[in-house]
């Protein structure tokens with residue numbers, strides 16, 4: 001399905017000198033380009049206890065459907081079809097990689113947040129991570145104590161998935177998982193959530209940890225190039241974000257145990273060297289159950305063997321750079337509070 005891109009996404013994909021960086025949209029909403037990939041919108045009539053909402057997309061340049069969903073939201077705000085009632089920052093994560101249709105150019109951007117970019121100075125994605133952190137920091141610094149901070153980092157995955165739409169809840173260092181947020185994710189059509197068990201250098205971990213945002217990575221389907229996305233498969237997130245932004249989300253009962261499955265991360269498969277071998281075919285989907293005793297991967301003398309029969313595989317990818325995560329072994333989890 002081909003979709004036309006609004007002037008926002010056109011500016012990201014083909015930056016042109018802007019006559020003005022700030023202007024007014026329908027209903028008096030003000031828009032401001034901080035740079036060619038960061039646009040901040042302000043409503044004239046904010047909701048009571050308005051939230052600061054950060055939407056990021058295109059952190060991986062080949063994950064184009066979320067970019068088109070977010071672009072459609074911007075177009076609807078611009079035309080007045082969507083009435084914005086919360087401050088909104090939209091970050092198009094990696095425009096250079098988006099233009100090339102690649103996950104990244106020099107290094108996976110979603111491994112460079114939380115200061116990790118400092119160890120990779122000079123790489124294009126290291127500069128992007130530093131810039132995106134600055135944008136997020138400036139935006140969230142404006143929030144008062146009663147303004148919730150929300151960050152939804154929208155992705156699509158390389159492989160198919162037993163649960164087509166799922167979310168990743170960054171490690172909270174003992175803070176409580178919010179059942180209201182889990183309920184909103186259900187409202188988006190999310191079918192499973194992974195509760196992370198340790199810090200990470202992802203964008204959602206960064207905003208969660210550094211800014212105490214309610215932050216999630218959302219995996220919304222399969223990664224396809226621009227022009228090949230069926231946006232009807234993204235109707236759930238699109239609708240829920242429209243409601244969030246125009247403050248019309250219906251009252252949602254908090255997540256109850258069993259509403260959808262939760263998983264926790266048990267351990268990462270690390271690709272230590274080019275000797276890393278993954279024993280899962282390309283057709284194996286995310287969240288596929290690993291039979292007890294199954295040899296998942298090996299790297300020299302290190303062998304990763306499934307244990308117990310309830311473990312599942314997530315994001316298996318033998319092509320990552322050495323030193324990086326080549327998959328996550330997850331297992332069923334429940335909330336403690």
Ligand SMILES: O=C(O)CCC(=O)N[C@@H](CCC(=O)O)C(=O)O
Pocket residue numbers: 060110155156157158159168200202204217315316317
């Ligand atoms: O499909 C894949 O193998 C990767 C999909 C993807 O980009 N996932 C994110 C998850 C981020 C997180 O753990 O919060 C990533 O790997 O960066």
Ligand SMILES: [Zn+2]
Pocket residue numbers: 059060063155156157
């Ligand atoms: Zn991604």
